[in-house]
Amino acid sequence: MSYFRITLHRSAIGLPKRTRAVLAALGLHRRGKVVFHPVEAQFGGMIMKVKELVTVEEVDRPLTKRELQDSRRPEKGFWVETAARAGFKGEEEGEVRL
Amino acid sequence: MFGPFRITNSLSGGLLWKIPWRLSPTQKFRQRKRLRAVDQVIATVTNALAKKGETLKSLERWKSEMPTEAEMLPRDKYTMFDRKAKRYRKGIHKLPKWTRVSQRINPPGF
Numbered sequence: 001m002s003y004f005r006i007t008l009h010r011s012a013i014g015l016p017k018r019t020r021a022v023l024a025a026l027g028l029h030r031r032g033k034v035v036f037h038p039v040e041a042q043f044g045g046m047i048m049k050v051k052e053l054v055t056v057e058e059v060d061r062p063l064t065k066r067e068l069q070d071s072r073r074p075e076k077g078f079w080v081e082t083a084a085r086a087g088f089k090g091e092e093e094g095e096v097r098l
Numbered sequence: 099m100f101g102p103f104r105i106t107n108s109l110s111g112g113l114l115w116k117i118p119w120r121l122s123p124t125q126k127f128r129q130r131k132r133l134r135a136v137d138q139v140i141a142t143v144t145n146a147l148a149k150k151g152e153t154l155k156s157l158e159r160w161k162s163e164m165p166t167e168a169e170m171l172p173r174d175k176y177t178m179f180d181r182k183a184k185r186y187r188k189g190i191h192k193l194p195k196w197t198r199v200s201q202r203i204n205p206p207g208f
Binding site for chain 1: 135138142145150152197200
């Protein structure tokens, strides 16, 4: 069984009540909100009503709230892009200015 | 002529909004992007339902009536029909909420 992964991309401010009601029925209350619904005709029809506002993907299973949070979390720690010594190119020629 | 009290249209006449008559190249680029995004949603829903052997009336109607971004003429992407405008066309940015509504086709004969 596959699912629609629906993200609210555009806000519904100023759009008709019916459109906003469809978003509410899908569970999309703010921009960037992600919801999962099974691939069924009724959800397809709801997506069609708000197709200009959402981005849709087909996924195998819905992510839990925790998994969604983890997918957004940046990696822990840091990595060295350039070693400090390599950054001073003019060092050998004695051109280091302070 | 210069300075803070110079006479300009907006200072002497009050409210003056200047809406350009055509879209800028970046606005046109973003418009194409939005058209493609809607096409993408349509394609995803079509594929997902087709795997189950299902389809939707609204989906079929959209696909029969609406051209995709690639099929559209530039004229239809950036302008729309208006019965009051000169030569019956106006910029699509005059349409209220134009970035969030679909406006792709013309009335018959135009």
